[in-house]
Amino acid sequence: MRLHPGAYRGIGALRATAESHADPQPAPAWIAVGRDGSDVVAVRLAADGAELSRVQVSARDFAAFVAAEPETRWVWSDTPAWHPGLLSASVRVARAHDLRLCHAILRDSALVEDDRGLRAAREWDAAPSVEDVSATLFDLEEIGAAGPPDDIDAALAEFARQRAAVDASKDPGRLRLLLAAESAGALIAVEMRIAGLPWDAAEHERLLTEILGARPAAGGMPVRMQELAEEVRIELRDPAASLDSQPKLLRSLHRAGVLAESTSRWELARYEHPAISPLIQYKRLARLYTANGWSWLAEWVRDGRFRPVYVPAGVVTGRWASSGGGALQIPRNLRPAVKADPGWALVVADVAQLEPRVLAAMSGDAALARAARGQDLYAGIVDSGAVATRAEAKVAILGAMYGATTGDSGRLLPALRRTYPRAMALVDEAARVGQQGGVVSTWLGRTSPATSEGWREVQGAAAEPDASAADEARARRRAADRGRFTRNFVVQGTAAEWALAWLADLRTRLAAMPPVEAERGAPASGRVFATRPHLAFFLHDEIIVHTPAERADEVAVAVREAAASAARLLFGDFPVDFPLDLRIAQTAAKD
DNA sequence: CCGAGCTGCGCG
DNA sequence: AAAGCGCGCAGCTCGG
Known part of the structure; x- marks a missing residue:
């Protein structure tokens, strides 16, 4: 399984990072950063990893320091611990190397010949840093404990271990590509949370009322759900039947002659009984009510944005997970609530049958x-x-x-x-x-x-x-x-790797597009993203870009070109298509 | 009262 | 129509 020899051609940021120090051309510099109290220590590294220079920068000067180095590849402990602060200062880095994520890959990779050093460095097995400090007092202890080490010595030592592991590996090219893609994904995950997914709360409420009935006054159940529950109880001839407790519901069903072994939808559907249809309806509505009802809306949508926490490589396969808000489970019938700001548009694209194509x-x-x-x-x-x-x-x-x-x-x-x-x-x-x-x-x-x-x-x-x-x-x-x-x-x-390459390439293309005037911006997307197209959502094989309307066609081209680049980057000239279903629209509703 | 475990269901 | 992969979350039950 050799990587296609042409695989590294023409891919911009990913390529530059992937080729790293093996590139005979003068490559952009690596700068490793670590914290020292409230200061940041930055160490410039030569291509062979030797330390060239070291400076100490105050926290307030750090963003300006980074902004002055647009081509630099930043080596840092953990992207959520570094990137948000830069973004809030309107500084966006082109490339990073996320030591925590790369550690996890190299520690387990079968391509790495000698993983003993990496395995011994247990402090890098940490969970990701939690940067959102809107937490309760109770949570603060966890925040203190979370994240890998963030001092410069730890970063330099770990980076040296990782470079040695890659250089001595069975396939440095592949691993460099993977580490670059993983790190780019870490940047994007933070950026998407800050930009948020444009969410029309009024449309969401309209849909809830349409489907569930009027909102309960105080703690009660929506009207339509109450009606369905009543209908079920009548048909079961069981006025006290509980629909929300699986064991109790099962007993009620048994008494009514429905001898189902579980209360799951597909099993209930096999039985002929007048209570079944309203029960299935009730369960469908109850799901929407508890998972994405008014409480969800109040908790997760602010300023017209849904901002979930994406967790890159949260799944062992390398897929992303999410934490909070159920970002990976937005039900189809709420997608009309995903709505572009006025004067903006959504470019929604997914890959048709990604996994078999990857296979x-x-x-x-x-x-x-x-x-x-x-x-x-x-x-x-x-x-x-x-x-x-x-x-x-x-x-x-x-x-x-x-x-x-x-x-x-x-x-x-x-x-x-x-x-x-x-x-x-x-x-x-x-x-x-x-x-x-x-x-x-x-x-x-x-x-x-x-x-x-x-x-x-x-x-x-x-x-x-x-x-x-x-x-x-x-x-x-x-x-x-x-x-x-x-x-x-x-x-x-491998599908997750393809998707990361797609995302990373698209990020670079979007960042290169000229901004629109500030008065036509989308301020809720954050300072860095308010005036230019930006990624707003990612789910395994689907992306949503939020863009000024007049750039939508250009963005659509970029999305397609990024997919083609991802295919070439991973699989070279092997003739397999990754066609996109792509549409430009105001909402993300599926047809 | 809290947390673990289970069930069911949303997404790919 | 529901076997086979990967998740997160809500609500319930039950044990401590």
Whole structure:
């Protein structure tokens, strides 16, 4: 699995960071920073890592110091601990190296030959810093404890370890690319929280009232929910039936002759009973009410912006997680509330079927890549004759990536194996390795966690001569679970890398666009972003850019070019498309 | 009263 | 129609 030789051409910031000190051209400088009381110590580093100079800057002068070094690559402990302060001073760095995130990658990467130094540096296994101090007194202790070390000596020592690990690794090029993309993502995560997602609270309330009925006066349930609950109780002939407690509801259903084993929607739907339909409706509304109702709106939307905390690499596969506000779960029916400011527009884009396309590319499966040539990969699979319908193609591909063994999906896998042997071999091999306790890696070298002690104990117990049938069954089950995890890891993780490259490249393109006049700005987006297009949302394979309306077409081009760059950066000239569904609109409503 | 664990459901 | 991956969050139950 060599990286395509052309992979580093033409990609701006990512490329510059990725090539780093191996580049024969004079590269932009590295400057590592650390805190010393309220001052900042900045150390300029030569290409070989030697210290060139050291200065001490007061906190108030730090932003100006950074602003004077536009080409510099800043090496810092943890992006949330450094970037917000610069942004609030209207300074935006082009490139950074996030020591905490890069530590986690290199510590576990199978490409790193000797990870002993990194493993010993346990202080870098810290959780990310929490920079928002609008916290309660109770939370403050946690904030003090959070984050990796932020002094200059720790930063320099860790940076030296990381460079040595990369230089001695099996594939420095890939790892540099991954570290650059990860660090760019860390910048973007902070920037998107500060800019926020433009959110029309009035439209949100209108939708709530339309769906749930009038807002309760004090602590009560919305009207429509009350009505549905009443209807359920009447149909169950159980005036006291509780709809919000799973065990109680189950007992009520049983008394009414509905012998469901759970109260989940798909199971209830199988029963014929007049209480079922209003109950399912009630549950749908209750979900909206509790997860994204008026309380959510009051807590999370300020000044027309939803500002979640994004957590880069919060998922082991490298996907982002989020903390607070459920940013990764905004329900489709609330998307009309995502609305551009007056005079501004949204550019909403997502990649159609990102994961199977990534699988085609990383496995070098030309047949799957051919099926992926058009806008709809599933239609392409039908055309290849592997399966009969688009629905089958979808369930088969998902099953291949998730490790389905039964049902429609499992039944279709043999056909998929015949038609796409290389793609299937890649995921099957990932599953085999994981099942046997090994680790697997993404395209750029992020590696799955080692087995846990508990997992190894279960496997060990089953291997004993006196192991019971139950021991063996448990071990087989746990091994299969892990196989499905590693099978999915390589695809989900590589898709996350593609998305990071897309984001990073787009960020650079947007930053290069000329600003609009201040009076046409969007002040709620923050000083740095108020007058120019900026990323406002990211979710695995989807981005939303908030832009002055007259720049929307230009932004759309940039979004497409960034996707093409990401594909080239990861997979070189391998012929696989990553087509975007892209629209320019006032709202993010899905059609 | 608090926290862990479970269930169910939203997103990809 | 609901098996197979990854999450976060709300509400409930139950044990301490």
